[in-house]
Amino acid sequence: MTPGVTRAAPADSRALLSGNEAIARGAVEAGATVAVGYPGTPSTEILESIADRTDIDVRWSPNEKVALDVALGASLGGARALATMKHVGVNVAADTLMTSAYTGVGAGLVVVSADDPGMHSSQNEQDNRHYASFAGIPLLEPADSAEAKEFTKLAFEISEEFDTPVLVRTTTRISHNRGLVTIGPRVEHHNIGYSPNPAKRVMIPLYARARRPALLDRLEKLSAYVESSPLTVESGGTESGGTDSGGDEFGVVTSGIASSYVREVLPRARILTLGMSYPLPLERIRSFAEEVDRLLVVEELEPFLETRIRAAGIAVEGKRFFSPVGEFSPDTVRDGFVAAGVLEEPTIVAPGPGTVVRPPVLCAGCPHTSPFMALKRMGAVVAGDIGCYTLAALQPLAAMDTCVAMGSSTGMAVGLAASGGVEGPVVATIGDSTFLHGGIGGLIDAVYHDADITVLILDNGTTAMTGGQEHPGTGTTLQGAKATPVDLVGLCRSIGVQDVTVVDPYDYGAMYGTLERATRRKGPSVVITNRPCVESPVKVRDRPYEVIAEACTACQACMNLGCPSIVWTDETVEGRRKVTIEATTCTGCTLCAQLCPPLAIVPTAVGSSAEPEFSHG
Numbered sequence: 002m003t004p005g006v007t008r009a010a011p012a013d014s015r016a017l018l019s020g021n022e023a024i025a026r027g028a029v030e031a032g033a034t035v036a037v038g039y040p041g042t043p044s045t046e047i048l049e050s051i052a053d054r055t056d057i058d059v060r061w062s063p064n065e066k067v068a069l070d071v072a073l074g075a076s077l078g079g080a081r082a083l084a085t086m087k088h089v090g091v092n093v094a095a096d097t098l099m100t101s102a103y104t105g106v107g108a109g110l111v112v113v114s115a116d117d118p119g120m121h122s123s124q125n126e127q128d129n130r131h132y133a134s135f136a137g138i139p140l141l142e143p144a145d146s147a148e149a150k151e152f153t154k155l156a157f158e159i160s161e162e163f164d165t166p167v168l169v170r171t172t173t174r175i176s177h178n179r180g181l182v183t184i185g186p187r188v189e190h191h192n193i194g195y196s197p198n199p200a201k202r203v204m205i206p207l208y209a210r211a212r213r214p215a216l217l218d219r220l221e222k223l224s225a226y227v228e229s230s231p232l233t234v235e236s237g238g239t240e241s242g243g244t245d246s247g248g249d250e251f252g253v254v255t256s257g258i259a260s261s262y263v264r265e266v267l268p269r270a271r272i273l274t275l276g277m278s279y280p281l282p283l284e285r286i287r288s289f290a291e292e293v294d295r296l297l298v299v300e301e302l303e304p305f306l307e308t309r310i311r312a313a314g315i316a317v318e319g320k321r322f323f324s325p326v327g328e329f330s331p332d333t334v335r336d337g338f339v340a341a342g343v344l345e346e347p348t349i350v351a352p353g354p355g356t357v358v359r360p361p362v363l364c365a366g367c368p369h370t371s372p373f374m375a376l377k378r379m380g381a382v383v384a385g386d387i388g389c390y391t392l393a394a395l396q397p398l399a400a401m402d403t404c405v406a407m408g409s410s411t412g413m414a415v416g417l418a419a420s421g422g423v424e425g426p427v428v429a430t431i432g433d434s435t436f437l438h439g440g441i442g443g444l445i446d447a448v449y450h451d452a453d454i455t456v457l458i459l460d461n462g463t464t465a466m467t468g469g470q471e472h473p474g475t476g477t478t479l480q481g482a483k484a485t486p487v488d489l490v491g492l493c494r495s496i497g498v499q500d501v502t503v504v505d506p507y508d509y510g511a512m513y514g515t516l517e518r519a520t521r522r523k524g525p526s527v528v529i530t531n532r533p534c535v536e537s538p539v540k541v542r543d544r545p546y547e548v549i550a551e552a553c554t555a556c557q558a559c560m561n562l563g564c565p566s567i568v569w570t571d572e573t574v575e576g577r578r579k580v581t582i583e584a585t586t587c588t589g590c591t592l593c594a595q596l597c598p599p600l601a602i603v604p605t606a607v608g609s610s611a612e613p614e615f616s617h618g
């Protein structure tokens with residue numbers, strides 16, 4: 002759990018907060034009493050930063066849909082509620098989101114979508130502003146931490162005033178950058194009580210039909226609101242003559258992080274920054290456009306603003322100059338303005354050595370390593386999933402055939418087996434958090450259709466990929482309470498899987514043998530690994546191993562593990578390099594020793610200089 006920076010800061014002081022911490026602070030000051038989400042970069046720290054508050058019920062849900070369901074339920078029950086997730090998480094929650102626009106809210110309901118342009122840590126770079134227009138709900142886009150806090154507070158008010166969920170959309174640079182934020186007091190928002198209203202909340206066709214015009218009517222009111230809202234800010238335009246003059250030659254419409262880049266690159270230009278970008282303040286934009294010769298839109302990813310502005314009959318240019326692909330930076334924005342002919346200086350690329358690009362690898366001693374070695378050796382077709390173990394797609398393990406969306410592995414394995422076109426065993430590999438998030442349905446389908454697949458649940462007791470969050474299988478909640486852990490073996494058996502085996506992934510022979518037997522079986526089987534993540538709070542370390550240099554034949558079998566603790570030496574045998582082990586990072590998992598044909602890898606001797614301090618897990 003990340004320490005609660007926002008909680009520590011006294012009211013009326015200033016603090017340097019990340020956008021995520023600022024959003025959390027906004028919810029705190031708005032008096033939210035329920036905050037719920039599912040981890041996902043770049044959104045995770047929002048909830049973590051307020052996890053130790055006693056006045057807010059802060060929770061991880063098994064997935065984003067449940068998180069939004071909980072938040073909507075809490076809102077209808079009279080509590081201000083915050084739901085947080087990464088952009089792809091909104092896909093999971095979309096079913097609820099779309100219809101929550103019909104039901105409206107009780108107390109304020111704010112949904113945060115943290116998007117990831119450039120895919121730093123994601124499987125796609127979808128632009129979730131579209132969800133606001135798709136669902137018909139208002140969209141706020143903060144441009145820095147200070148706005149992240151203020152907009153979140155305002156979002157609760159808009160939610161209640163217009164009876165709608167409000168989407169606050171950030172991107173990685175907003176979520177993770179730090180900026181000065183003025184800390185205000187928490188204004189307690191006492192529960193407004195639950196008032197039953199089935200005609201508004203039971204969305205059977207009869208009632209839902211009446212809510213659709215209500216939704217459109219609300220959007221009209223929001224359109225009127227945004228026209229005079231201080232969320233739309235005009236800046237620049239103080240000087241005239243030449244490019245970047247602040248004159249009338251051109252004006253820029255922008256939102257979110259792109260607006261910060263525009264202000265950095267063209268500090269004097271006329272800029273209209275949209276804090277609320279759905280619905281759009283089209284009349285404000287129209288009058289702004291009339292005051293300038295050319296209107297440019299600078300927005301990251303999709304032409305969301307550009308398309309709507311053009312559809313309103315306003316001449317505008319944007320994606321011709323500013324790419325819809327990847328993340329912006331001041332440099333790419335500068336290049337766009339040069340291409341548009343409003344700026345003459347091209348980007349100067351600073352000379353320098355740059356950073357060394359290292360391919361990501363699984364940690365030393367990661368319990369996900371040996372299952373993938375075994376699967377590769379077996380020639381299995383592996384439907385992978387999303388988690389640390391996705392790194393097994395890369396060399397040297399290179400043992401994954403597909404990876405699409407969280408929880409998809411189980412269903413995709415069923416489909417691969419049903420295709421009739423796959424030779425060899427079909428195995429779905431899925432982490433414990435991901436299995437509970439979205440993988441169970443595919444396993445139920447495997448039982449239902451008696452699919453010849455094996456589901457390998459890589460249970461490391463945490464949500465490692467996003468930094469080690471609790472989940473329903475860990476036995477603890479985000480706020481540190483003890484919980485009943487989901488019994489994975491019992492769960493799999495209860496849905497009808499006959500063959501469920503738990504295996505130690507640090508025993509390569511057992512791992513291989515178990516998978517081989519399970520995949521030979523007709524019908525679905527489940528194999529569950531049982532070693533905790535090496536980065537878990539209780540570090541699992543044993544005596545480190547070392548290579549007896551004289552015994553090493555440079556066969557390099559151990560290198561197939563891709564363990565970052567095993568490194569080359571300069572000593573060679575027939576042109577092949579021998580290896581050694583970094584004792585400081587070796588966890589003593591023993592896998593390399595198990596794989597070493599000449600038995601050249603052994604535990605360090607007690608008291609040897611290579612032996613760091615270690616603790617038994």
Ligand SMILES: Cc1ncc(C[n+]2csc(CCOP(=O)(O)OP(=O)(O)O)c2C)c(N)n1
Nearest residue numbers: 041090387388389432433434435464465466
């Ligand atoms: C819909 C969605 N929500 C959240 C994420 C972020 N995310 C990626 S992997 C992962 C879970 C990883 O945990 P687990 O399955 O236990 O595997 P581990 O990393 O521990 O090996 C999460 C939350 C995502 N990619 N997609």
